[in-house]
Amino acid sequence: MIGFAGELISPHDDRYAAARTVWNGAIDRYPALIARAHGTDDVIAVIRHARETGLSLSIRGGGHSAAGLAVADGGIMLDLSAMKAVEVDPASRVAVAGPGLCWAELDAATHAHGLATTGSVVGSTGIAGLTLGGGIGRMDRLAGLTCDNLLRAEVVTADGGILRTSPDEHPDLFWALRGGGGNFGVVTSFTYRLHPVAGVYGGILGYPFNRAADVLRAYAEFSEYAPDRLAVYVALAAAPSAPFVPEPVRGQRVAVLLPLYFGPADEGPQALAPLRSLLPGPVVDITGPMSYEQSQRLSDAVTNVELHHYDAVEWLSQLDGQAIDELVTVTMAAAELSPGSMVSIKRMGGMVAQVPPDQTAFWYRNAAHSLHIDAQWTPGDDPARHIAWAGRAWRAAQHVSAGGGYVNFLAANADADRIRSAYGGNYARLTEVKAAYDPSNFFRINHNIEPVQTRQRSGAPGAGS
Secondary structure (H helix, E strand, O other): OOOOOOEEEOOOOOOHHHHHOOOOOOOOOOOOEEEEOOOHHHHHHHHHHHHHHOOOEEEEOOOOOOOOOOOOOOOEEEEOOOOOOEEEEOOOOEEEEOOOOEHHHHHHHHHOOOEEOOOOOOOOOEHHHHHHOOOOOOOHHHHOOOHHHEEEEEEEOOOOOEEEEOOOOOHHHHHHHOOOOOOOOEEEEEEEEOEEOOOEEEEEEEEEHHHHHHHHHHHHHHHHOOOOOEEEEEEEEEOOOOOOOOHHHOOOEEEEEEEEEEOOHHHHHHHHHHHHHHOOOOOEEEEEEEOHHHHHOOOHHHOOOOOEEEEEEEEEOOOOHHHHHHHHHHHHHHHHHOOOOEEEEEEOOOHHHHOOOOOOOOOOOOOOEEEEEEEEEOOOOOHHHHHHHHHHHHHOOHHHEOOOOOHHHOOOOOOHHHHHHHOHHHHHHHHHHHHHHOOOOOOOOOOOOOOHHHHHHHOOOOOOO
């Protein structure tokens, strides 16, 4: 491969099995070649080689795509995981980060200076995929989405050229990168705005599953009026076998609240007091002051890399009594299928909703909640029944849908209409940007946005819209 100085890993290489493996154990694909880039020049060389040979190209950052989009059969996997450079300028509150970084790594680098930007709640998630799909996280109500904090990006385009994008340089491409997914090029450098984070107050409140409906109602009531400094999540899941969980509760299905207050520690108890009054008597109460890094790792205990996953997602306009009752009922059924399967809901709003929907490619600014259904099962089990359960859970809240789902969690089998709905009212403009920067749809192993002229010529759904 001309100009490539990184690592080439073929199917005959001892490293191949590990290199092709991604977070979702259900993904079992065999690329013809894995090219682990060490720098931007390597990325250019791989793109040019793929074009010359006609091989498809998948892009791996952290490998956390729920749909397994990092790897495809018979193509080239461009692996960015070795590109981990990071520079933090505490004076200007800016971080420049390579696309191979995971959020735990970026959090550690920024938090050393008392700074952070909105990032994934699972430390092994790659920064690249999360940012390009929008980026929801603990701090988004206070600081905006990850993509709202992207200041600049260096992009290698489909023709092998390098573009530096910002509000002043190629602003149409910069707009599309912030929520349009990996459709427009390979980002080789991200520059983020950082925010001071002195500390966090909050943690985990767990309740027996027979109180799940009450927990969801309390979450809906409390979170509607929560201050922007307060992140609020609720989950119906099995309690992990972790040291912080009392022995009798481990492995039992529970209803869990996760409130986190970003502000002075002495204000935290008062911020959580209304929630405690709505829901006294938790069986798990692990709340108190903590560092930002500790708050970011609270969900890692329920992340099992050995399981197979299927995700279903939806933005919700509200969480009403019907949705609550049906979600509780369908989650009870999950206990018989797989203890790992779970339903989680996150309160949106705050600074996310202060940005106009057309200011970035991320459309669903006015959604009240994010619903995430994660069906999990052990290797060898029949996937069909778990996928069917995820569909039932998803349909339980369709009557309060805000119009689509979060692109970062869309399933691999999402059809064209479902993909289009994930980009909402920005889809038509995204097809135009795609036509300008990738007219041949070279970057297509993603939740794909077809160039506008391709759709019109082929007569595909949505042509001309």
